[in-house]
Amino acid sequence: MKALRKLLDRAKPNFRPGGKFSALESVFDGFETFLFTPNTTSARTGAVHIHDSIDSKRTMIIVVLALMPCFLFGIYNTGYQHWLACGEATRPFWPMVLYGLLAILPRVALTYIVGLGIEFIVAQIRREEIQEGFLVTGILIPMICPIETPLWMLCVATAFSVIFVKEVFGGTGYNIFNVALVARAVLFFSYPAQMSGDKAFVATGTALGYGPVAPDGFTCATPLGQIATGDGTQLALTGVDGQALSWWDAFVGLIPGSFGETSVICIIIGAIILIGCGIASWKIILSGVAGGLVMGFIAHACQTPLYPASMLTAFDQLLYGGFAFAIVFMATDPVTAARTETGKWIYGFLVGVIAVLIRTYNNGYPEGAMLAVLLMNAFAPLIDWCVVNANIRRRRARFTAK
Amino acid sequence: MTMAEKTSNKTVLFNPFSKNNPVIVQILGICSELAVTAKLEPAIVMGMSVIAVLAFSNVIISLIRNTIPNSIRIIVQLVVVAGLVIIVSELLKAYAYEVSLQLSVFIGLIITNCILMGRLEAFAMANKPWPSFLDGIGNGIGYTIILVIVAFFRELLGSGTLMGYQVVPQSFYDAGYVNNGLMILPPMALVVVACIIWVHRSINKDLQED
Numbered sequence: 001m002k003a004l005r006k007l008l009d010r011a012k013p014n015f016r017p018g019g020k021f022s023a024l025e026s027v028f029d030g031f032e033t034f035l036f037t038p039n040t041t042s043a044r045t046g047a048v049h050i051h052d053s054i055d056s057k058r059t060m061i062i063v064v065l066a067l068m069p070c071f072l073f074g075i076y077n078t079g080y081q082h083w084l085a086c087g088e089a090t091r092p093f094w095p096m097v098l099y100g101l102l103a104i105l106p107r108v109a110l111t112y113i114v115g116l117g118i119e120f121i122v123a124q125i126r127r128e129e130i131q132e133g134f135l136v137t138g139i140l141i142p143m144i145c146p147i148e149t150p151l152w153m154l155c156v157a158t159a160f161s162v163i164f165v166k167e168v169f170g171g172t173g174y175n176i177f178n179v180a181l182v183a184r185a186v187l188f189f190s191y192p193a194q195m196s197g198d199k200a201f202v203a204t205g206t207a208l209g210y211g212p213v214a215p216d217g218f219t220c221a222t223p224l225g226q227i228a229t230g231d232g233t234q235l236a237l238t239g240v241d242g243q244a245l246s247w248w249d250a251f252v253g254l255i256p257g258s259f260g261e262t263s264v265i266c267i268i269i270g271a272i273i274l275i276g277c278g279i280a281s282w283k284i285i286l287s288g289v290a291g292g293l294v295m296g297f298i299a300h301a302c303q304t305p306l307y308p309a310s311m312l313t314a315f316d317q318l319l320y321g322g323f324a325f326a327i328v329f330m331a332t333d334p335v336t337a338a339r340t341e342t343g344k345w346i347y348g349f350l351v352g353v354i355a356v357l358i359r360t361y362n363n364g365y366p367e368g369a370m371l372a373v374l375l376m377n378a379f380a381p382l383i384d385w386c387v388v389n390a391n392i393r394r395r396r397a398r399f400t401a402k
Numbered sequence: 403m404t405m406a407e408k409t410s411n412k413t414v415l416f417n418p419f420s421k422n423n424p425v426i427v428q429i430l431g432i433c434s435e436l437a438v439t440a441k442l443e444p445a446i447v448m449g450m451s452v453i454a455v456l457a458f459s460n461v462i463i464s465l466i467r468n469t470i471p472n473s474i475r476i477i478v479q480l481v482v483v484a485g486l487v488i489i490v491s492e493l494l495k496a497y498a499y500e501v502s503l504q505l506s507v508f509i510g511l512i513i514t515n516c517i518l519m520g521r522l523e524a525f526a527m528a529n530k531p532w533p534s535f536l537d538g539i540g541n542g543i544g545y546t547i548i549l550v551i552v553a554f555f556r557e558l559l560g561s562g563t564l565m566g567y568q569v570v571p572q573s574f575y576d577a578g579y580v581n582n583g584l585m586i587l588p589p590m591a592l593v594v595v596a597c598i599i600w601v602h603r604s605i606n607k608d609l610q611e612d
Contacts (some may be wrong), residue, residue: 152578153580164593186584189583189584189587190585191582191583
């Protein structure tokens with residue numbers, strides 16, 4: 001540690017204004033604050049009364065930590081689904097984990113390289129500090145995409161999303177929409193054949209040359225995909241090996257789906273970490289689940305073969321697809337969610353309702369959670385405005401009544 | 403003709419190409435930019451139609467500008483534009499039927515194009531026929547330039563073709579390249595127009611707003 005500190009201190013003057021590499025000052029600053037806690041705090045004589053070392057870097061790291069259970073489970077599940085797809089009789093643990101790791105690592109690495117590259121360049125152009133918002137986005141993007149998404153598509157979507165959703169609005173903290181979700185939406189609408197259907201969600205080839213290869217023409221859709229394309233007479237959800245899936249499989253997460261979204265158990269662990277550290281709003285999560293349950297109950301009460309997803313019970317709606325992941329990790333994004341406390345209840349509830357509404361009544365979009373969160377991102381400022389103004393009116397009425 | 407008039411005619415014609423472009427500076431006619439730019443060919447035909455309608459309606463309105471009662475001038479302008487649009491529409495149906503099918507309702511909707519009403523109100527009502535004609539041509543070309551740029555990128559990235567001819571080689575597709583379906587959808591036209599505005603404002607710093 002000391003050697004590292006010394007190295008940084010020796011390099012520092014080169015990056016200060018007038019130094020050899022002064023153009024790269026923000027890059028140096030980014031690495032220095034990434035490695036060491038900044039040794040400056042706000043002045044004690046000023047108006048700041050609360051001294052806390054929480055900053056956006058710490059917040060981001062906790063979110064990444066909260067994502068880790070889902071990430072690790074995703075690694076295992078990728079290998080597990082692949083072994084099932086290959087029809088192997090034995091399913092050894094470590095090879096499956098190694099396969100999943102090799103399958104996801106290039107994706108994570110590439111998203112970080114593309115996203116952070118753009119962030120670094122923009123920071124140099126603007127002569128600002130590097131924003132750390134991409135720490136979370138970079139791991140979220142591969143986690144919410146199908147494992148078979150081609151790498152170049154991930155790069156295109158990441159670049160588009162970082163430039164047009166974040167940087168043009170002013171960088172981290174100024175974006176209107178959730179950057180990771182927009183990347184997924186761009187992928188979904190740009191390359192629907194590669195991003196949905198029955199070929200995207202289970203890895204079939206080798207991972208960097210490792211692991212068995214699935215038979216040619218192998219296909220398996222996600223449970224929601226199967227429902228949307230079903231004839232609607234009965235629900236028969238099957239896993240990769242043709243065995244029926246129960247709600248327990250969906251709860252544990254051993255089902256085909258986007259990399260990190262399948263396991264509800266791991267998502268709940270993540271939610272506990274986020275709520276415990278005060279990062280995510282429990283109001284949004286709770287009201288989102290309530291909204292999903294209400295809409296799921298209504299849809300199930302008037303189920304019709306026309307919309308097969310209405311045959312899922314309200315409880316199933318929470319377990320399948322990206323609903324849980326979106327509610328815990330996407331809807332609670334403090335930048336794009338509603339900020340007033342009452343607004344959080346309304347915002348979360350509507351995300352839940354709309355997610356189930358879209359996935360039930362639009363068979364073309366089996367994954368409604370993504371669109372629901374993006375839609376509500378757009379409405380969050382309006383919700384806040386209404387809440388604030390209602391409060392002003394109430395207080396004014398109380399004031400004039402006296 | 404004096405020198406002053408000559409130069410002013412020149413600005414009237416060329417200013418709308420860039421410095422006073424109706425689409426990327428005045429932000430008019432965006433709706434048709436979204437609608438007809440998925441392919442290059444309909445975009446070019448649409449641009450030609452707008453140039454023709456804009457130029458001749460400018461001339462006609464300019465000719466009768468002193469006789470139009472002020473209170474019903476918008477109605478008169480609309481009648482003139484509508485008449486011209488119908489002529490253009492019939493001509494397209496007769497000589498370029500396929501394209502007219504692609505453009506469908508949008509030729510008819512030239513009537514509601516904000517650029518037309520804007521030029522008639524702002525220029526033709528107060529100027530002589532010849533400058534009005536040049537103004538119509540200039541603004542029409544300014545509109546068409548943006549239309550063609552947007553359509554170029556949308557067709558190239560969305561369909562891999564230009565004017566209907568395959569430009570992205572087959573070897574790309576074999577290597578795993580896929581056309582971007584989002585480019586075909588209208589929202590991307592907005593993003594492309596935004597990018598053009600971005601580049602244009604970066605070059606012309608005097609146009610940047612605070």
